[in-house]
Amino acid sequence: MRHIAIIGSGPAGYYTAEAAIKQWGDDIRVDVFDRLPVPYGLIRTGVAPDHQTIKAVSRRYEKTALTDNVRFVGNIAIGQDISLADLQALYDAVIIATGAPHDRDLGIPGADLPGVIGSAAFVGWYNGHPNFADLNPDLSGRRAVVIGNGNVALDIARILSKTRREFEGSDITAHALDAIEGSKLDEIVILGRRGPHQIAMTPKELGELGELERAAPVVDPDDLPAVTDDDPLEPGQRKSVQWLRQFAANRVEKPLRISFDFFARPVSIVGKTRVEGVEVERTKITDGKLVGTGEFYMVPCHLVISAIGYRSAPIPGVPFDEKAGRFASDDGRIAVSPETGGLYAVGWARRGPTGTIGTNKPDGFAIIAKLAEDIARGAIGPEGKAGRPGFDALAAERKLDIVTFRDWQKIEEAEVAAARSGAPREKFTLVEEMIRAGR
Structure with missing residues (x-):
């Protein structure tokens, strides 16, 4: 069993998770991390609110998120709640899909x-x-x-x-x-x-x-x-x-x-x-x-x-191209070794804020193809990392308040119920409100 951590639950993150399932089927477990208790990144907070047809692509991501292979791990800040080194110790590969959230x-x-x-x-x-x-x-x-x-x-x-x-x-x-x-x-x-x-x-x-x-x-x-x-x-x-x-x-x-x-x-x-x-x-x-x-x-x-x-937010210890405002990589590969596994960037974190939402799909599939190639040639160590169970043990030890996709569905239900007439939802704007609704 291989274990992948994806940092970022926007389009790039979920397209990459989808690609991983298609590549390995039941032999893969993917944890998708997000610092917010809610998924979808740019779809939720970047796409214009009057462009609801574009936001509808989230239903595709929901299908991926509800598979047994993929888990949403919300309300976890990488670099604060858990370090990149922690993830590299637990997962065969870490894929940065954080987008470009800063101006x-x-x-x-x-x-x-x-x-x-x-x-x-x-x-x-x-x-x-x-x-x-x-x-x-x-x-x-x-x-x-x-x-x-x-x-x-x-x-x-x-x-x-x-x-x-x-x-x-x-x-x-x-x-x-x-x-x-x-x-x-x-x-x-x-x-x-x-x-x-x-x-x-x-x-x-x-x-x-x-x-x-x-x-x-x-x-x-x-x-x-x-x-x-x-x-x-x-x-x-x-x-x-x-x-x-x-x-x-x-x-x-x-x-x-x-x-x-x-x-x-x-x-x-x-x-x-x-x-x-x-x-x-x-x-x-x-x-x-x-x-x-x-x-x-x-x-x-x-x-x-x-x-x-826009520009990506640097992560300590990860090479960053300050001029381009994105992670420095060799077409998505940042570092690969048998000890720490593979470190990759995808979507805007890899190429900068260019292209449409759909551009992230081939990008995600391309990164998974590189990961599969790295595993096949032995650049990434053998199976055996702790993955999801190892993260859960670490989260329990640190008393981290994880928000799951099921929790998110409760948050979404509450937002829909609170919608004004003619609107699809009224979003919670405080993290505390989101977490309460999810519980």
């Missing part, structure tokens, strides 16, 4: 002013992540600036723009719903250093901006390249740019504007005691490279949300 540093003066929020925190706030439930962003100003040209920036702009009625069917938390309903915003500016051809926004998410009740997207026609320049683009990218062209051509007046400001590089956040504006340099692309023009201007605002990407 990339904005890296400009004033980024630490009150009123500047990272997208991980802001998205966590409206999705009910316990770390950010009490964020309480100030929505009393007239203008917010979102820095970034990816889907996360679009999600934030869309969520801030919706009416209460438009959130029907979503699982946005009650505290966020009330705050957004009371918002005084009449403009959200999306700042991007590059132009329309360089955006990382998908057509579906862009198209949603044109369907909002009280908000309308605004694009300056002068920011758009010639139509013939769209020809070399990939089909999806071309469709995204076509949406921008449509927004520029069909200007619709609504109470709230979502203004795209392209070729705009933030150089500093300005304010005395809190954010008062963003200083921006106009840019251009010359020979494929982004260069500043020396033209500067100010975008007054009361709130800045940075959505420029």
